Amino acid sequence: MVARFRVLSLMIQKQRLLFVTGTRADFGKIEPLAKAAIADGFSVSFFVTGMHMLESYGLTKIEVNRLAGASVHEFVNQRPGDPQDVILAKTMLGFSDFIMEDKPDLVLVHGDRVEALACALVCATNYVKCAHIEGGEVSGTIDEILRHCNSKLAYCHFVSSQTAARRVQALGEDDSSIHVIGSPELDIHGQPSGFTLQDVLSHYEIRTADYGICILHPVTSEAATMGQQAQDLCAALQASGKYFVVIKPNNDPGSEGILKVLETLPRSQFQIIPSMRFGRFSELLRNAGCLVGNSSAGVREAPFLGVASLDVGTRQTDRAFGPSISKLPASDMQGILQFIETNWHKRFARGAEFGDGNATEHFITLLNSEAFWQRSMQKQFHDIAS
Known part of the structure; x- marks a missing residue:
């Protein structure tokens, strides 16, 4: 009876949640969860690091x-x-x-960044509960290795799909620790962005409402060739005659080569933006002619919004498939031109592989569950029954 009273008292007080964010991209994914937790009475804090702290990437800690x-x-x-x-x-x-002083009840890390791995390691070795968001996904690069490492270190898993859940289970994780909530950023894309398209165009000095979006991030295992890949892709975009909004890459090895190419692009046809507020990006994406590059937005958010996307290179290998997604190497100029000509402003049925836009509801339900907090932190490997 005493033990149960202590549990109920803990639930009434609500737990202290610490979110780790290192990039504009992962913040866009975890912000809806944090907002929902605050609204439900949880104590929420952020450990802000990585690209957020770099002025050259827009000093996005402001967000x-x-x-x-x-x-x-x-x-x-x-x-x-x-x-x-x-x-x-x-x-x-x-x-x-920091956590020796802050003493959170749950640390939440996202995806595959090195910052997430560092914090997951600290949590595991100090027996602090750590939740991994969007584990169980594949890409074929070093990112995938880091993501699976985070899953093995985590206390529990908030995954985006049943497919991802099966992969985390295949890593030996207890099925009771795996929760399919969908991709949190789709909660934002499923609602009005809060901005008009004209607001976004004016804010970023985008010349026309007839634009495409290009986001090319470095693939760390291909760092030596990323400059050439960027040059090939941008040459095709330039040859298309279409206007493109280009969002700068993250700061992984290989980004220097991409940035050098972006500096050479004519501003009459390309608008280069260091980073975007998530709501403004949502409005820009839903009105785009298409999305080109290797961002996860091309295999997750664009299909959810019905926008055609071209996945370039290997960064998102085997991550998602669908009628709105095409795949080509950066060197295939004719293929890229054909994609743009065929798919410009073409719209597809909403893709639901990564959820229905209700991740926050699933998340809060779990946090308010007594069973969620009472699982043992002693991990065991769970073999999948043959």
Whole structure:
């Protein structure tokens, strides 16, 4: 009876949630969850690091600080040019110091970034509950390896699809720790963005409402060739004669080659933007002629909005398929031109592989479940029955 009273008392007080964010992209995915948790009475804080702290990438920590009701701790974990292992080590040291003081009940990390891996490692070695968001997905690059590592380190898993859930289970994770909630960012895309298209065009000085979007991130295992891939892709986009809004890549190895190519593009046909507020990006995407590049937005958000996307290269290998998604190497100029000509402003039925836009509802239901908090932290490998 005493033990049950303590559990009920804990539930009434609500737990302290700490979200880790290192990029504009992962913040866009976890912001809906954080807002829902704040509204439901949980104590919410953010550990802000990575690209958020770099002025060259738009100093996007500003976006996190705009979130009402959440406390924010900022940590600079890198200098320009730092290799991934150094960033990993710096983040572990900073995060370890922080949680010894903050003492969260649950740390939430997202995806496959090195910052997420650092924080998941700190949580595992200190027996702090850690939830991994959007594990169980594949891409065929180092990102996939980091993502699976995060899953193995985590206390529980908020995955985006049944397919992802099966993959996490195949890693030996207990089925009771795996929760299919969908992709949180689709909650935003499923609602009005809060901006008009004209607002977005004016804010970013985009010349025309007849535009496409290009996002090309580096593939770390192909860092030496990313400059050439960017050059090939941008040559095709330039040859199409269409106007493109280009969002700068993340800062993984290989980004320098991409950025050098972007600097050469004519501003009459390309508008280069360091980063975008998520609501504005949502409005831009839903009105785009198409999306080209290797961002996860091309295999997740664009299909949800019915926008045609061209997945370029290997970064999203085997991650998703659908009638709105095409796949080509950056070197296939004729194929890229054909895609643009055929799919410009073509609309498809909404893709529902990554959820129905209700991830936050599923998330809050789980957080308010007594069983969610009472699972043992002693992990065991669960073989899949043959």
